[in-house]
Amino acid sequence: PTETAIPQPDPPRPMLAMGDVNTKAEQTDFDQRMQKLVGHPVEYNVELKIDGLSLSLEYENGKLVRASTRGNGYVGEDVTANAKYISDIPQTLPEPLTTEVRGECYMSKEAFAKLNAEREEQGLAVFANPRNAAAGSLRQLDPKVTKKRQLSTFIYTWVNPPEEITSQHQAIQKMHDLGFHTNETGRKLKTLDEVFAFIDEYTAKRNSLTYGIDGIVLKIDDLGIEQELGNTVKVPRWEIAYKFPxxxxxxxxxxxxxxxxxxxxxxxxxxxxxxxxxxxxxxxxxxxxxxxxxxxxxxxxxxxxxxxxxxxxxxxxxxxxxxxxxxxxxxxxxxxxxxxxxxxxxxxxxxxxxxINPSCPAQVEEGITHFASRPAMNIAGLGPKIVKQLIAKDLVHNVADLYHLTADDLAQLDHFKEKSINNLLTALDNSKQNSVELLITGLGIDHVGAKAARLIAQKFKNLAKIMSLDVQEIASIDTIGMTIAESMTTYFAQPEAQKVIDELRESGLNMDYLGADEPAEIEDNPFKDKTVVLTGKLEHYTRSEFTKKLQALGAKVTGSVSHKTDYVIYGKDAGSKYTKAQTLGVPLLTEEEAIAQIE
Structure with missing residues (x-):
């Protein structure tokens, strides 16, 4: 009997680094080399080169089963558990595909600056750049640390696209439609002059982007040509990176x-x-x-x-x-x-x-300023300059002293007249009614931010109970680790801290959790279970405030428009997301129309 050959799967496609050039003359040489290899001029899909860490995502029947780094190009590090905490990586695709996509995991400039500021405040070594920060965050042994560090992705390579996908720009559009976060700046360009214009445009725009880029990537748009050209031992022949100086x-x-x-x-x-x-x-x-x-x-x-x-x-x-x-x-x-x-x-x-001197004037000043800040006790009118004056005039020595201030005390401050005095005293009095998680945040306990304070207050309800907890009881809360638990128990064990809290209690500050355990269900809610995109300049709310309002109504707020989007809410100067919503037939609401529906 004859043997039947068993089909063998294609070998894994290695994750190779790109070749790079540093001048437009070298870019021209690359283009001429491509034309010579192909036998005719080629079109390029031109993309931004994201300053991040290469990432592979594998799906089986539409479910994410593996995420890995580049490693040596053939074997990478398994980061699947951590990838599940990156919000823009879809865990399930709308189609039951068995496939692999690749892209870049990165940290935004804002998240990078915030992380380094926190680490510096905690006495830890800072990250040299967002790429190192993203790499360190993605490889954390504790996935909850990855989640806290706010990583993002841009997906730009489809390893095994369906047969109907014949070009790079088609692949990116389809990946976007499947729910992957793709970069909307990419363009299909026909001439080298257009490529140079794109390079010049983003050289100028580079500093205004919310994420770091270190160059421009040119890829031959035709996937068939890409496959024909293949790779050298080290790099793909069909793409090149133009590196910014x-x-x-x-x-x-x-x-x-x-x-x-x-x-x-x-x-x-x-x-x-x-x-x-x-x-x-x-x-x-x-x-x-x-x-x-x-x-x-x-x-x-x-x-x-x-x-x-x-x-x-x-x-x-x-x-x-x-x-x-x-x-x-x-x-x-x-x-x-x-x-x-x-x-x-x-x-x-x-x-x-x-x-380590708890009475150090600089620490006292920073601590009181933090206590009064918006994420903490939100005492309007008590900014850094006022705090500095209060300390300089020997009117306050800790946060408890704020609630002993009188109109005569405040009259000693520069430029403080009757209206300013009354406003600050009113703000101090109003802050006494805050829910206790704001007080915990305001105490400035090392490693304990607003989210941790809320979770702990929500679980144990009042400060007296929280102060009596041991490390294991605090660490039993989901997402609260031993570092936070040990920091809290150490803080509350200090006689100085206990004295300040006793004084705050005697001054009438609320020590109980006042928030709701579960958000109340709102009937007749048009945004419940809907996918919403915000775009343009909003006038009535910040983007963050509007996002929270929609999420409280049960909406999922995303950053890109696709066929799965239910509404696009837009403000002034709405751009590509507005246009794409029109193309896809996604319902559009002005900011005012959305507010009217909410109300």
Whole structure:
């Protein structure tokens, strides 16, 4: 009998790095090489090169079964558990496809700046750029950490598209329709002049984008030609990355100043001659911690090269040694707090110096400012300048003292007249009625943010009960880990903290949770279980406020328009999302019409 050959699956397609060019002349050489290989001019799909981490997503019958990093191109790191916490990765596709897509996992500039600020405040090492931050966040052993760090994706490669998909721009459109987050800036271009115009456009727009890009990617649009050209050992033949030149300026360091944060972390900052960099004037750059300062070897009087990490955070790249003054001396790390003069300490497992004096004026000032801020007690009129005056005039020493202030006390402040005095006293009185999670947030307990405070208050209902909990009881709440639990129990065990809370209670502050455990069901709600997209400039709410309002009604608010979108709500200057909604026949509502329906 003859043997029947068993069909073998195609070998996995490796995740190769791209070749790159740095000039338009090199870009022209690439185009000419493609024309010679193909035998005629080619069209390109031109895309932004996202500054992130390569990611593969595999689906079986429409279900996400595996997510992995590039690794060595053939074997990557399994990050499936973490990918399930990235909000724009669909866990289930609207079609039962068994397929693989690839793209970039990245961290937005806003999320990157927030993460580094939090880490610096906690005395931890900061990330050098958004790419490192995204890589570290995606590889976390605890997926809940990944979720907290607000990662995003752009998907741009379909490894095994259906036969009817014959071009890169078709593949991106179909992936978008399936629910993947794709970048809407990509274009199909016919000539090299159009490619250069695109490069010039996004070289100028680069700094205004909410995410980091480090170049432009050209891909031959015809997938058949891509398959014919194949790869070299290292890179695909059919695509190339045009890399932006790094934007750098030289300037001179005139001073290194140290500031004390709310948790006592003391941070060095270089004060420099102002220079224009990536669209803004820069005169200061954080040196983060003593280890970083020593690693860079920065001295007062040094000429340094300056760039922006992630196109947003000014950072010193290196010292220009050839320009170092002849009389230069090594910078000495301080040993005492610049605010209170107490000895600084280097705690175990931290890179930061820390002032551990609880009465340090700088820490008190930062703590009171945080207590009054909008995410905490939201005391209108009590900003940093007022707090600074209250401390300078010896009127407050901790947050409890705020509730002992009188009109005569406030009359001592600069430019404080009767109206300002009455407004602040009213705001202080109103804040006494806040739900207890706002008070917990305001206390500034290390690692305990607004979300953790709300979850803990919602579970245990009042502050007295929370103060009596042990570490395991707090950590038993979903998403609350041991770090937060240990920080809370340590804080509440301090006699100074207990004294402040007793004073706040005596001043009449609410100590109970006042929020609802479950949102009330709203009858006749047009947005329940609907997918909604917001676009344009909103006038009555911020984008975040409107999103929360819709989510409270049971809506799913997404960032892209597809056939699954139920409504597009638009404000002024609505752009491509508005146009796409018209093309797809998605119902459009003005901001006012949506508000009217909600009300």
């Amino acid at each position: 790094p934007e750098e300026q030289e300037t001179v360091v005139r001073d290194i100043v140290w500031t004390v944060g709310r948790t006592g972390v003391v941070t060095p900052t270089a004060v420099m001659d102002p220079v224009q960099l990536a669209g803004t004037t820069v005169a200061r750059a954080s040196l983060h911690n003593p280890d970083y300062l020593n690693e860079k070897g920065v001295r007062i009087g040094d000429t340094v090269k300056l760039h922006k990490a992630g196109d947003i955070i000014p950072e010193i790249s290196e010292v220009v040694m050839a320009k170092r003054p002849a009389d230069s001396v090594a910078y000495q790390i301080p040993t005492t707090c610049p605010s209170c003069g107490q000895k600084l300490v280097h705690l175990e497992d931290e890179v930061a110096l820390r002032c």
